[in-house]
Amino acid sequence: MTTPPPGPGWPPYGWPGQPQFPPPSYPQAGPYVAPPRYPPSGYPPPGYPPPGYPPPSYPPPGFLPPVGLKPGIIPLRPLSLSDIFNGAVGYIRTNPKATLGLTAVVVIITQILALLLQLGPLAYAGRVGAQTGDELSTPMLIGSAASTIAGGIATALSAILLSGMLTVVVGRAVFGSTITVGEAWQRVRGRLLALIGLSALEVVAAVVVIGAVILAILGISVAGNTVAAVLVGIPLVLMMIAVLLYLYTALAFAPVAIVLERKSVMEAINRSFGLVRNHFWRVLGIRLLASLVAGLVAGAVAVPFSIAGQLTALGADTSGPFIAATAIAAVGGAIGQIVTAPFNAGVVVLLYTDIRIRAEAFDLVLQTGAARGPAEADAGDALWLTAAR
DSSP: OOOOOOOTTOOOBSBTTSOOOOOOOOOOOOOOOOOOOOOOOSSOOSSOOOTTSOOOOOOOTTSSOOTTOOSSSSOSSOOOHHHHHHHHHHHHHHOHIIIIIHHHHHHHHHHHHHHHHHHHHHHHHTOOSSOOGGGSOHHHHHHHHHHHHHHHHHHHHHHHHHHHHHHHHHHHHTTTOOOOHHHHHHHHGGGHHHHHHHHHHHHHHHHHHHHHHHHHHHHHHHTTOHHHHHHHHHHHHHHHHHHHHHHHHHTTTHHHHHHHSOOOHHHHHHHHHHHHGGGHHHHHHHHHHHHHHHHHHHHHHHHHHHHHHHHHHTTOOSHHHHHHHHHHHHHHHHHHHHHHHHHHHHHHHHHHHHHHHHHHOHHHHHHHHHHHOGGGHHHHHGGGSGGGO
């Protein structure tokens, strides 16, 4: 039996008789081409920060003082300069009767008393007005000097009283409480003798320092060596200024300690030195800045009255215009004191509070008093005592 031949047009595949196809093929891979690079832009490539640099974070809860911890004129935390100045103005706004009203009464009475003491002896003798030095007798000069000294003493006593009462007002305002003038007087009247004694010691210390320098310079000058007096006098004067500034700063908190902490004079002095010791430059700087601000404000208020007084007495040859000019100038000075005295007192008390917070964590004690609320203001006064810590 014979095999038939394959059909026409069909080539063999695999074995005879099947069609054949070419094996499959793929294009050969070309050389590797790197992806295009972006031009440098000055910024690091996107991704996570390299090791060693922790991601940014926010302070944990409690790191910043809570906003609500401000029951009164200041937040209960270490105070900034703006906190102190804002608080010194804020307590005046919250209790104007016990600040501006009290200051106005004390200052007006003092100015009237000082004016009478200064003009009384001269007016009695008919010597007020344009007089030459030869026309004034020795008794008249002595009387004028005595009346001036008496007026200065009256002004100093009124300043002591006013400072003590305003200290009580600020102490209550820290807790958000107000106080009447009568209540402030009840709180401070038992401390007046201590405040007067402290002021007397401060005056004696200043007189001793200034007097020692003056005597030293005069002694060298009398010895006949004027050049040596100048060469020695300049350093002595600079040293005197430095000592007075030191005492001015170191004793800044003694009146506050007498009123709020109920301390004696010597205890208050030691207390003030202890608080200021590690914060001397802060206390000095803030006090000088506050005094500068108060002086500028008082000067701006008093200038128009001073000009009006000078114009009133210009060319006068009788006592009437002279008395009127003095009275007008006194009014300007009184208004300046009424505006600035509460501010100065507030700065000192709040600076004292700030130093106690920084040195003694006193803010925790203040928070205890604030938690009681304004109704417990009398109990809050006891928190200022050192023994309550």
